[in-house]
Amino acid sequence: MPGKDIDRLKRQLLREVVQDNVDLAEGRLPRGLKRPPNVWLRVLMLVLLSLGLFGSARLIPSLGSPAVSPTGAPAQSASVPVATVAKVPIPPPVPTTAPTPVDAAVFPLAVRKIALDPGHGGDSLGTQAPLGLVEKELTLDIAQRVRKLLEADSFEVVMTREQDSSVSLEERGLAANRDGADIFVSIHLNWIENLKARGVETYYLGATDDPYLTRLAAAENRESGYSMADMRGLLDRIYADVRQEKSRTLAEVVQASLFRSLGKVNPGIENRGVKAAPFIVLLATEMPAILAEVSCLSNEDEAALLTKPLYRQYIAEALAAGIRSYADAVEGKPEGIDEKAGDKKGT
Amino acid sequence: MADKNNEVLHVGIDLGTSRSSISSSSGERHVIESYVGWPLDMVARKVLKKSVLVGSEALQNRSMLDLHRPLEQGLIKEGSDKDEAAVRELLWHLLSLVGVDRENRNGRKVRAVVGVPAEALRVNKQQVRKALQGAVDSLMIVSEPFAVAYGMEALLHTLIIDSGAGTTDLCVMNGRLPTEEDQRTLPQAGDWVDEQLLRLVRARYPDASVSIHMVRQWKEEGSFVGNSKTPVVVTAPVAGKPTQLDITNEMRQACEGILPPVVESMLDLLSRAQPDYQEKIRNNVVVSGGTGLIRGLGPRLEQELQQVGGGKVRVVKDPIYVGSDGGLAIAMDAPESDWERLTK
Numbered sequence: 001m002p003g004k005d006i007d008r009l010k011r012q013l014l015r016e017v018v019q020d021n022v023d024l025a026e027g028r029l030p031r032g033l034k035r036p037p038n039v040w041l042r043v044l045m046l047v048l049l050s051l052g053l054f055g056s057a058r059l060i061p062s063l064g065s066p067a068v069s070p071t072g073a074p075a076q077s078a079s080v081p082v083a084t085v086a087k088v089p090i091p092p093p094v095p096t097t098a099p100t101p102v103d104a105a106v107f108p109l110a111v112r113k114i115a116l117d118p119g120h121g122g123d124s125l126g127t128q129a130p131l132g133l134v135e136k137e138l139t140l141d142i143a144q145r146v147r148k149l150l151e152a153d154s155f156e157v158v159m160t161r162e163q164d165s166s167v168s169l170e171e172r173g174l175a176a177n178r179d180g181a182d183i184f185v186s187i188h189l190n191w192i193e194n195l196k197a198r199g200v201e202t203y204y205l206g207a208t209d210d211p212y213l214t215r216l217a218a219a220e221n222r223e224s225g226y227s228m229a230d231m232r233g234l235l236d237r238i239y240a241d242v243r244q245e246k247s248r249t250l251a252e253v254v255q256a257s258l259f260r261s262l263g264k265v266n267p268g269i270e271n272r273g274v275k276a277a278p279f280i281v282l283l284a285t286e287m288p289a290i291l292a293e294v295s296c297l298s299n300e301d302e303a304a305l306l307t308k309p310l311y312r313q314y315i316a317e318a319l320a321a322g323i324r325s326y327a328d329a330v331e332g333k334p335e336g337i338d339e340k341a342g343d344k345k346g347t
Numbered sequence: 348m349a350d351k352n353n354e355v356l357h358v359g360i361d362l363g364t365s366r367s368s369i370s371s372s373s374g375e376r377h378v379i380e381s382y383v384g385w386p387l388d389m390v391a392r393k394v395l396k397k398s399v400l401v402g403s404e405a406l407q408n409r410s411m412l413d414l415h416r417p418l419e420q421g422l423i424k425e426g427s428d429k430d431e432a433a434v435r436e437l438l439w440h441l442l443s444l445v446g447v448d449r450e451n452r453n454g455r456k457v458r459a460v461v462g463v464p465a466e467a468l469r470v471n472k473q474q475v476r477k478a479l480q481g482a483v484d485s486l487m488i489v490s491e492p493f494a495v496a497y498g499m500e501a502l503l504h505t506l507i508i509d510s511g512a513g514t515t516d517l518c519v520m521n522g523r524l525p526t527e528e529d530q531r532t533l534p535q536a537g538d539w540v541d542e543q544l545l546r547l548v549r550a551r552y553p554d555a556s557v558s559i560h561m562v563r564q565w566k567e568e569g570s571f572v573g574n575s576k577t578p579v580v581v582t583a584p585v586a587g588k589p590t591q592l593d594i595t596n597e598m599r600q601a602c603e604g605i606l607p608p609v610v611e612s613m614l615d616l617l618s619r620a621q622p623d624y625q626e627k628i629r630n631n632v633v634v635s636g637g638t639g640l641i642r643g644l645g646p647r648l649e650q651e652l653q654q655v656g657g658g659k660v661r662v663v664k665d666p667i668y669v670g671s672d673g674g675l676a677i678a679m680d681a682p683e684s685d686w687e688r689l690t691k
Contacts, residue, residue, distance in 0.1 A: 005504070006500055009502050009503060009522055010497070010500075010502070011524070012523075013493075013497070013502060013522075013524065014677065014680060014681050014682075014685065015685070016523065016524045017489055017524065017677065017681075018487065018685040018688060018689065019488060019494075020524065021486075021487050021488060021689055022688055023690065024472055024473070024476070024488065025689070027675055049654065050529065170388055170389060170390055173390075174388075179390075239380075280390065283390050283393070283394070284393075285394075286390060306612050335681060
């Protein structure tokens with residue numbers, strides 16, 4: 001086709017396209033769109049229907065039947081198809097912005113409100129010991145004790161659960177966020193395959209290559225619906241912010257307090273240390289957050305100790321002392337974080 | 348590509364079932380997967396640090412997302428606010444790739460031509476129009492094969508067979524905007540081939556773990572009709588162990604499944620064209636779209652044309668941007684006065 005002819009054809013087609021679009025914008029039917037004859041039939045039938053000349057039960061199904069063109073082929077709209085592609089090299093994804101570490105000094109905020117998270121609850125029993133001890137009951141008992149201690153020290157305390165109820169891991173963090181908590185402390189009891197092992201350990205959120213920690217986190221995260229592979233992916237890209245540093249500090253203080261305090265009544269206790277692990281319940285929070293495994297239910301001696309309210313009170317005192325020390329440190333008080341964090345309240 | 352006016356940015360957008368592309372008068376071209384996802388929950392939102400993800404990024408993070416492929420079987424899905432929002436996000440994302448933000452703050456006039464799927468209803472077109480409010484100054488919505496035909500200057504006596512993921516659309520260009528009598532839409536397209544291939548492979552290798560994403564990849568690498576010089580051998584886990592599977596016959600069977608309806612529609616459209624032009628049209632068949640890249644498809648269609656006197660089939664070799672380039676050509680050719688009529 002000669003160049004002039006093709007240009008003329010293009011201009012003509014463009015005029016039609018533009019008119020079609022003007023009609024669309026103004027709510028008119030496109031001029032190129034031919035109504036199939038039975039559309040008018042449908043309109044007529046609708047009018048008759050509205051006048052009550054036909055029974056609706058007989059007519060309505062026919063209104064839903066496919067339109068048929070004069071040729072007998074299914075009627076189609078005036079618009080046409082899309083070209084999609086295969087064998088196409090997909091450009092690399094736009095990288096998400098990597099989180100940038102933030103200087104903690106820009107957040108010199110006081111710790112006033114503490115979120116306490118008694119692990120498990122409701123259908124989630126947690127670990128169980130032969131003595132009839134169930135983790136969900138022990139964690140609630142300990143949390144309630146911590147609450148009393150902190151409230152006595154003028155802290156405001158919010159609890160993720162106050163009774164034996166099921167609360168999702170995500171909702172626990174969300175509740176703390178909604179309440180505007182300054183720190184989040186999740187209380188759990190451990191179960192270690194080596195039944196002789198005992199002691200306390202405290203976690204903050206982070207990735208780990210340790211198979212034991214991976215299994216532990218997988219067990220704790222079971223309710224969340226996230227796989228460990230998901231978590232690894234998540235953690236590679238999150239949490240390089242000030243909260244991780246503060247969470248680790250909080251974990252260190254609480255761990256030191258637990259070990260020192262409980263060592264007085266539980267001589268065989270092991271300091272299992274502060275560790276990073278991918279717990280969903282911590283990921284959901286927007287404040288420094290830790291998960292404390294305050295004893296081992298798998299160890300016969302510690303399970304026996306946990307049956308005693310006094311031992312549970314020791315645990316509560318140690319947790320509260322650690323939290324207070326952390327709060328003092330944040331506010332710059334000289335009696336803040338130190339080696340004696342666990343000795344402050346008569347533990 | 349030089350712009351007529353430095354203050355005006357013209358763009359052509361191909362809104363596809365599987366992938367969507369944009370071509371701009373600044374010379375930029377981008378293609379994305381037509382997926383949009385929203386973080387499933389607060390945790391996912393926090394991790395992903397985005398309120399919405401688009402394209403391959405959405406696909407890669409699908410476990411954390413409410414993932415939508417808003418165009419299916421060539422249609423913009425209806426009845427779901429999320430799918431409407433997904434179309435909006437796709438369009439916004441494509442525009443952002445060529446430097447147009449949601450408020451169009453850089454001050455340029457943006458004139459867009461968007462190619463929409465077959466069977467796209469008026470309500471769908473209105474959705475596209477609504478979605479782009481604020482981002483573009485003027486908008487034209489066209490049928491995708493028309494954009495392809497315009498870009499290739501195949502506007503007269505041409506049969507376009509555009510086979511994408513959702514539909515295969517056949518459209519005779521007679522020097523006018525195509526009407527319903529000029530076109531056919533078939534559900535046998537890329538997604539359909541994937542489903543057939545998955546079914547056939549599972550039937551032959553019941554112990555193999557095979558997903559739709561895997562067969563889609565295999566199809567993109569080894570699809571063919573007719574005879575294959577080399578066997579199609581793929582790797583899939585069988586009882587957890589990576590195992591090589593010969594799927595040559597299954598691939599052939601799945602791909603050849605689209606031939607009967609395509610050939611029947613092609614011959615039907617040809618027979619309905621004016622007798623004077625039928626030969627010209629037979630010798631000007633253009634196959635576009637990703638599924639059109641099935642090896643051997645062009646020669647096989649030529650073989651089928653023998654029953655009506657023979658013809659020539661041309662396969663678009665680079666289908667990625669053929670639709671958006673066509674849209675861009677329309678955008679740049681439209682006179683200023685026409686664009687003014689379409690300015691909001």
